[in-house]
């Protein structure tokens with residue numbers, strides 16, 4: 001694909017003519033090109049019959065290209081990737097695939113997504129697993145605390161690459177080194193990082209990873225992926241049994257373990273995978289470096305502007321390399337109802353879409369923030385309109 005510019009991406013997202021959209025951390029918009037890829041695939045399947053050669057032809061090659069494109073973008077082997085519908089399901093596939101015993105320990109940070117908390121409660125109920133939550137998320141404390149909580153019962157460490165509530169970029173590579181020294185595998189939650197910056201999983205040296213296509217990657221809703229490293233694949237026994245797995249046909253020759261044969265179950269929507277592949281192509285053709293630079297520049301403009309708003313406090317770390325496109329704000333004296341009202345006014349009066357977000361983690365547990373996701377398709381005029389709107393409403 002020839003190189004695409006951010007301006008062309010904006011044109012491919014008609015929504016940008018209507019609103020300043022700062023909710024990509026929840027749902028990213030799928031571009032017209034992505035929708036076209038999905039539509040074409042579904043139409044060809046339906047028109048020719050999905051199981052006919054012509055119907056199948058519509059997706060086989062493009063789906064294979066999508067899978068290898070995603071693998072290339074994450075710098076992993078294709079065999080290490082499985083397609084899923086979202087991060088939460090992908091995470092369940094991994095975590096439930098481990099051989100938990102009563103008294104085992106699961107380590108996570110206090111900044112994990114609510115779905116990870118839910119999973120940790122179920123591990124306790126199902127297997128008697130103890131969860132240890134690392135509450136001090138400043139890098140040096142996090143790493144020190146991580147080293148001190150690891151025991152011979154620790155079975156898995158789960159870290160968000162970028163934390164959902166406040167956009168903090170966690171020191172995943174350093175955490176993996178500490179974990180591996182103790183012989184413990186690491187699972188990364190990539191929901192908030194992939195698609196807004198280059199992410200190299202070999203460099204991060206994780207054992208497992210999960211992510212969504214429908215956030216920063218701007219893929220179709222209901223797409224995600226599971227990464228299982230070659231090192232972990234032979235010992236990985238899924239909880240749900242995929243139809244290509246050795247457990248489905250015990251007497252058949254055992255296929256080589258791949259993430260696909262260990263996590264993908266039954267029929268899935270080929271068109272969505274093709275759409276995800278198109279989203280990856282677009283991200284690569286603009287360049288993830290270019291997107292990251294633009295996001296940094298726009299986020300800098302936003303944060304500087306917020307500095308002039310008296311009631312607003314930025315709770316996202318602002319040192320270089322400690323955050324990316326998410327900026328979370330708190331406003332003095334604001335309740336959840338106040339924040340919901342402000343978010344509504346920002347939409348109605350200022351054509352600006354932001355999120356009212358519970359903070360489930362330190363430094364402000366059970367408090368509410370405004371989460372602003374600045375994506376590469378946003379522009380300066382949208383950031384300025386957001387700032388003017390806040391200034392006027394506060």
Ligand SMILES: Cc1ncc(COP(=O)(O)O)c(C=O)c1O
Pocket residue numbers: 025026085086087088089112113115160162163164189191192211212224
């Ligand atoms: C860090 C993180 N993990 C997981 C999720 C859940 O993603 P999904 O809805 O794709 O399951 C989110 C959603 O916002 C998230 O921010």
